[in-house]
Amino acid sequence: MSGGAVRQGGPYPSCAAAACRMVVGRRAGMGDAAFAPYLARQAAQVRERRATVADVQAQDHDRQLENAxxxxxxxxxxxxxxxxxxxxxxxxxxxxxxTRALAERRRAGYRRRLMDLVSQARDAVEEVLADDTEHAVSTLPGRLCGLCRGGCCTRGGDHAYLTAGTLRAYMRRHPEMTDVEVVERYVASLPPASQAGSCINHTPAGCALPRDMRSATCNAYACESLARLLDAQRGDPAPRVVLVVQRSKDKWTHAGKDVDDRMVGIASLTEAGTRRFRMPAKHVATSDGIRHTDRCARD
Ligand code: SF4
Ligand code: SF4
Known part of the structure; x- marks a missing residue:
């Protein structure tokens, strides 16, 4: 069923894979009458899994060709x-x-969570993580995230990755503030409306939370695309132009079988600006009027 060296086992030889041997090994306890349909079901499941993997690989291959x-x-x-x-x-x-108006229920839950984090932060004695990570001075990372519009923020939910550590760092920088004032400062930073299905702080113009109030996760995170750029910028020569193919799905939902991760834009980025191009006709999947900004989605 899984390839590799075949072990003879009477009418049911198995390959060397543990899963395969485990299936064939059940014959002794089941008897032939029950084993035959069991084996057929297992084989069908394996075929289905392989077909799914092949589909995903083929779709990924098609996207790579389209990107190229x-x-x-x-x-x-x-x-x-x-x-x-x-x-x-x-x-x-x-x-x-x-964008969707922020429901009062979300605002109230956010406030409750912050009150809990602030009280943990007062009690805890751990060291504070540096919360002020900055990317390179180059404008390219910000342009890339601005074009993306926060494709990694969609899992921010109502927690925004804030932890007691984030709050503790903020409170140490603002010893004059009471616990209630800290909570209310965070709540006051909430936007009136945020991006549908995304972080409570996520707006069309980027993150509503000032950088010094964000979690270390938000300040330091780099998806594969951003990481590639930052990595390339450490090289010599550093890239002067970034050629971007943008897909429709966010960072977390772009992979898998039958995902409609269509191409929605192409652009070039330089230190001077972002230049969007009309896609060649065969690539035009939507003329969706996406709002792009040159600001980092997390700025
Ligand atoms: S880190 Fe990646 S996913 Fe997040 S906004 Fe930047 S480019 Fe988009
Ligand atoms: S960067 Fe801002 S919008 Fe994105 S997940 Fe973090 S808090 Fe939310």
């Missing part, structure tokens, strides 16, 4: 003058497009 074609197109449009090394090629997720 779009990057080549962008490279031709941008030209060698912009970056003799051809630029850095990045596939980017997308943050949510719709």
């Amino acid at each position: 074609a779009a990057w080549s197109y962008l490279a031709r449009r941008v030209g060698d003058a912009a970056d003799p090394n051809g630029g850095l090629r990045i596939a980017l997720p997308s943050g949510p497009r719709r």
Whole structure:
């Protein structure tokens, strides 16, 4: 069932894989009459799993080909003058497009959670994590996240990754504030409306929470796309142009079988600005009027 060396076992030889041997090993306890349908079910499940994996791989392969074609197109449009090394090629997720008024229920839950975190922060004695991580001075990381619109913020929910450690760091920087004042400062930073299905602080213009009030997770996080850029910027020569192919799904939902992770934009980024291109006709999946900003989604 799983390949590898075949072990002879009467009418039911098995390969060397543990799962395969375990299935065939059940024959002794079940008897042949029950074993035959059991084996057929197991084999069908294995075939189904393999077909799913093959589908996912094929769909991923198609997306890679589509990305490669779009990057080549962008490279031709941008030209060698912009970056003799051809630029850095990045596939980017997308943050949510719709905004929803913030329900009072979410605001109240957020306040309750903050009160709990603040009281833990007062009691705890652990060391404070540095909460003020900054990315490079280059504008490219901010442009990349701005184009993405916070594709990693969709799991921020109503917790926004805030911990007692975040609150403790903030309270140490503001010893003059009472616990209630700290909680109310956070609640006052909430936007009137936030992105549908995303973090309570996520707005179309980025994160509503000032950077020094955010969690270390939010301040330090880099998805694969951003990490690739930061990594490339440490190289010599650093990329002068980033060629971006943007897909519709967010950071957390882009993979898997039959995911509609369509291409929704192509752009080039330089220190001077973001330039969006019309997609070649065959790639146009939506003309969705996505709102892009040049600000970092988490700024
Ligand atoms: S770090 Fe987040 S906002 Fe920035 S590109 Fe990645 S998913 Fe998008
Ligand atoms: S960066 Fe802001 S919007 Fe994004 S998850 Fe963190 S708190 Fe929420």
